[in-house]
Amino acid sequence: MNGTRTTGSPYAPHTDDDTAAMLEAVGADSVDDLFDIPSAVWFDDEFGIDARTEREARQLVRQTFERNDDLVELLGRGHYGYYVPSLVDHLADRSEFLTSYTQYQPEVSQGFLQALFEYQSLLVELTGLEIANCSMYDAATALGEAATLADRVRDTSGHRVLVPDLLLEGRRSTLENYVAGTDLEVETYPTDDSTVDVEALTDTIDEEVVLCYVENPTVRGTIEERLAEIGDLAHEHDALYVLGSDPVALSLLQRPADVGADVVVGDASVLGLPTSYGMGLGLFATRESYLRQVPGRLVGVSEDATDRRAFTLTLQTREQHIRRERATSNICTNQAWVALRTAMHAASLGPTGLVDLAKRDVTRAKEFAARIDDLDGTTAPVDDRHHLREFVVHVDQPARVIANDLEERGFAVHVVGEHELQVCVAGVSDEQLDAFVEAFTEVLR
Amino acid sequence: MSDQGRRGEQGREREQEQGERQGRRYDQARYVSNGHYEPLLSEKDSTRVDVGDDSPLPDDLTRDSLEFPELSEPELARHYTRLSQMIYGIDSGPYPLGSCTMKYNPKFTEDVAALDAAAVHPDRSAGSIQGTLELCYRLQDYLARIGGMDAVTLQPPAGAAGEFVGIRVASAYHEHNGDDQRDEVIVPESAHGTNFATASLGGYDVVTLPSDDGGRVDLEALEAALSERTAALMLTNPNTLGLFERNITEIAEMVHDVGGLLYYDGANLNALLGRARPGDMGFDVMHYNVHKTFATPHGGGGPGAGPVGVVDELAPFLPEPRVRLRERERGDEGESEGDGEDESEYELFAPEHSIGHVHGFQGNWLVLVKAFAYIARLGDEGLLDASAKAVLNANYLASQIDYEVPYGPFHHEFVASAGDQDAADVARRMLDFGVHPPTTKWPEIVPQALMTEPTEVESKETLDTLAKAFQQAAASSDDELESAPNRTAVGRIDQTSAARNPRLSWQALEDTDSGEDSA
Numbered sequence: 001m002n003g004t005r006t007t008g009s010p011y012a013p014h015t016d017d018d019t020a021a022m023l024e025a026v027g028a029d030s031v032d033d034l035f036d037i038p039s040a041v042w043f044d045d046e047f048g049i050d051a052r053t054e055r056e057a058r059q060l061v062r063q064t065f066e067r068n069d070d071l072v073e074l075l076g077r078g079h080y081g082y083y084v085p086s087l088v089d090h091l092a093d094r095s096e097f098l099t100s101y102t103q104y105q106p107e108v109s110q111g112f113l114q115a116l117f118e119y120q121s122l123l124v125e126l127t128g129l130e131i132a133n134c135s136m137y138d139a140a141t142a143l144g145e146a147a148t149l150a151d152r153v154r155d156t157s158g159h160r161v162l163v164p165d166l167l168l169e170g171r172r173s174t175l176e177n178y179v180a181g182t183d184l185e186v187e188t189y190p191t192d193d194s195t196v197d198v199e200a201l202t203d204t205i206d207e208e209v210v211l212c213y214v215e216n217p218t219v220r221g222t223i224e225e226r227l228a229e230i231g232d233l234a235h236e237h238d239a240l241y242v243l244g245s246d247p248v249a250l251s252l253l254q255r256p257a258d259v260g261a262d263v264v265v266g267d268a269s270v271l272g273l274p275t276s277y278g279m280g281l282g283l284f285a286t287r288e289s290y291l292r293q294v295p296g297r298l299v300g301v302s303e304d305a306t307d308r309r310a311f312t313l314t315l316q317t318r319e320q321h322i323r324r325e326r327a328t329s330n331i332c333t334n335q336a337w338v339a340l341r342t343a344m345h346a347a348s349l350g351p352t353g354l355v356d357l358a359k360r361d362v363t364r365a366k367e368f369a370a371r372i373d374d375l376d377g378t379t380a381p382v383d384d385r386h387h388l389r390e391f392v393v394h395v396d397q398p399a400r401v402i403a404n405d406l407e408e409r410g411f412a413v414h415v416v417g418e419h420e421l422q423v424c425v426a427g428v429s430d431e432q433l434d435a436f437v438e439a440f441t442e443v444l445r
Numbered sequence: 446m447s448d449q450g451r452r453g454e455q456g457r458e459r460e461q462e463q464g465e466r467q468g469r470r471y472d473q474a475r476y477v478s479n480g481h482y483e484p485l486l487s488e489k490d491s492t493r494v495d496v497g498d499d500s501p502l503p504d505d506l507t508r509d510s511l512e513f514p515e516l517s518e519p520e521l522a523r524h525y526t527r528l529s530q531m532i533y534g535i536d537s538g539p540y541p542l543g544s545c546t547m548k549y550n551p552k553f554t555e556d557v558a559a560l561d562a563a564a565v566h567p568d569r570s571a572g573s574i575q576g577t578l579e580l581c582y583r584l585q586d587y588l589a590r591i592g593g594m595d596a597v598t599l600q601p602p603a604g605a606a607g608e609f610v611g612i613r614v615a616s617a618y619h620e621h622n623g624d625d626q627r628d629e630v631i632v633p634e635s636a637h638g639t640n641f642a643t644a645s646l647g648g649y650d651v652v653t654l655p656s657d658d659g660g661r662v663d664l665e666a667l668e669a670a671l672s673e674r675t676a677a678l679m680l681t682n683p684n685t686l687g688l689f690e691r692n693i694t695e696i697a698e699m700v701h702d703v704g705g706l707l708y709y710d711g712a713n714l715n716a717l718l719g720r721a722r723p724g725d726m727g728f729d730v731m732h733y734n735v736h737k738t739f740a741t742p743h744g745g746g747g748p749g750a751g752p753v754g755v756v757d758e759l760a761p762f763l764p765e766p767r768v769r770l771r772e773r774e775r776g777d778e779g780e781s782e783g784d785g786e787d788e789s790e791y792e793l794f795a796p797e798h799s800i801g802h803v804h805g806f807q808g809n810w811l812v813l814v815k816a817f818a819y820i821a822r823l824g825d826e827g828l829l830d831a832s833a834k835a836v837l838n839a840n841y842l843a844s845q846i847d848y849e850v851p852y853g854p855f856h857h858e859f860v861a862s863a864g865d866q867d868a869a870d871v872a873r874r875m876l877d878f879g880v881h882p883p884t885t886k887w888p889e890i891v892p893q894a895l896m897t898e899p900t901e902v903e904s905k906e907t908l909d910t911l912a913k914a915f916q917q918a919a920a921s922s923d924d925e926l927e928s929a930p931n932r933t934a935v936g937r938i939d940q941t942s943a944a945r946n947p948r949l950s951w952q953a954l955e956d957t958d959s960g961e962d963s964a
Contacts, residue, residue, distance in 0.1 A: 008830020011549055011902050018905040022841040031833040034840050036689045036854050041726045047590040051824025054553045061818050065562030067576035075566040091525040099534035101547055102746035107933035108473050111528030112745040118486050121950040125513055131949050137602040140805030173801035177613055181648025255508040278567030278806025302943035305936040314943040320642035325651040330642035333603040337744025350515030351494040362501040412569055
């Protein structure tokens, strides 16, 4: 080591002697001389951000988070807090995974490429469709990408995108932003008992429809019962049939390929991530016939010079860094590390564990609804359907007041109507559900 | 074994000898046993589960079966450990990818993002997650100060998503003003591919702007491109050649004169930290690549986060939700450093003319937590030093390599030309010298471009190792270039066959061959 380390960024390793030698090599007197910034825009002020030691920075974040209340979350509606095994944290946090870049040099990225290939394969098994990409940002942006795909692949010049009236505001709004640059318009079709009103859909669908979107389960936790019929309806009108789901639901519910789905989108972070204030992982699977129009990255198999199997990013001519304004999408940085975590979580459950998890969610939701229905002043579930992991509760008193009371007792629930709450069992323990029923009983009194 | 294969073996032996002479390398590990690499999960025993057994749902609502491998925890731990051993990360060695800013990521930010308190559901009431909202608010404030912007949204989940928000905000602003004729976005030819794709996704015609002889915006060409049809100019400064757009004040004036907006692509902000701010240069809207500039790990391709900053005039159009201090507390918006316990209340709100949502929930929250912790660690002094060392390192490395480096003076990155050599071959050859190569063949302004950004985290010693790898690649014979790489987990990969015969899942692999490992 020559000389002392320069102060400033704790991650810049230069010593004073190094800096002097490097300046001499480039023929500059000072580092400031290397900046070619006109004086008119030179920033001579300060940001006013204090530097901290690592310990102080950690304390700052910890203390800030201490202002959060510690609540049992019976929350779902598109985002779920399943327990993530420690295995996932420890392996995904291995620094080669965490600190590598997009696999543009495949020869030194084989491990990550294989993990992403396995992620794609898992989605192919879950959806029954032939291809899956290795991630979009989340369910909402994946739906937006499905709409622009429909705009590219559909022969006729329709402009209608049909979505259920129950669609989450965040998803619908994101979709509208994605299609803002096209002629597409987003319209809703009605639901009945929180599932698709197929008769009403039949009345509204026509040749102008390019995409028909259905979620299974719905945002209110109900399971769709006429998916194949809806698929036929969409295809009769040459519309793309897009199904929204997630890996836990897909391991139990009807396989999208079997009901005619052309694209499956949704949030795959249901496995692999804690709730993380809404951070997601957009899954995107589709038919092989749309391969050249698919957004996002794809990992494929090839051979190296010695005929060994090797993985590589492929079909990059669809992507923005090559195709520019004619690219299938502008996505570049995606959610690769989350996809890795999701694959790890799914692999750790295995097919038995995954199917059991989904089945338990159906059973637990049903039993929990029955317990709530037994209380005075409630009806549950509101919708007379099968449910996966969540359902709506009618409360005679104002829902907002009840939810506030529950929060004071340590439980978070959704308010979805003046007299409607929604609760979710995913990631909540049996003991916590017992405690909730007790608190709910007191609140209703 | 094929001829190519034999050449590969010979090359490997040659590399072993050279390796002993060269000294330091930063090779990836490469897990290999008896000539076989880690098998795919599907090549282990798989289990088919009959979903109909003990189902709480009627048969017609469920799938028939689900099939994939069922492995024990120790088996999985080894599978993924072996996979990780076949990856080169920034913790393995230098990663000088131009325009990608691959810097070392401090470990403590992983710990703060893993706090249980970070794991809250996005539908929690504002009152019950004051800590989460306070962190959002303070990060918005940090970013506004650093960029010289008035208002910031944290929602975009990546840089390109931030670009899209910027373009949507510009579009909403023009529409609000009744400026419906603006249907063009101007993008310099040296810009990131995402800029073109984003403008197109936003519904705009893309007008490509040529560079002048010095590699900067050609003012005459800009004058010719600007009109009442111009919605925005998307600019990176310093640009992708590492050059500061010295005429930025004039450029801003020209764009504003025709009623257009100036968009700042934050990919190169690392070069300017504490020395110049996009807001002061006349930019109206910008995105921050917080995962690059503020050192959160790239995770093999994401997640990132692309917060967007705007001037006051555009703030009403930002996506919802944003975070603010409750009305009664306003007037005290300055950061109260070290104040600790204050009773301020944070809340979510939708700006008056908001474009709505651009993500289902609140974006890539864990990345934002890491960015916040990193900025809080560095403070003014650290941020200023980061840009100083980033620029020093780029200039020093450029002075030590044998390839021609046209244009200059550089900031944090430079673009060398491989001349008669193929830049992609040079990159693969550099892998043989145990370093990660630079970005290649882009920007296209420089023939056979080697776009290099060492970042501030590399020591002089590491830069000298990198320089030596550049020198050795420059001195390599055609044969050595064409057979590289020879010291990596696998040799040169046949990209053409991967694209011609796409096999994108293990199911496709089973369909097209017997899954035999030919190694």
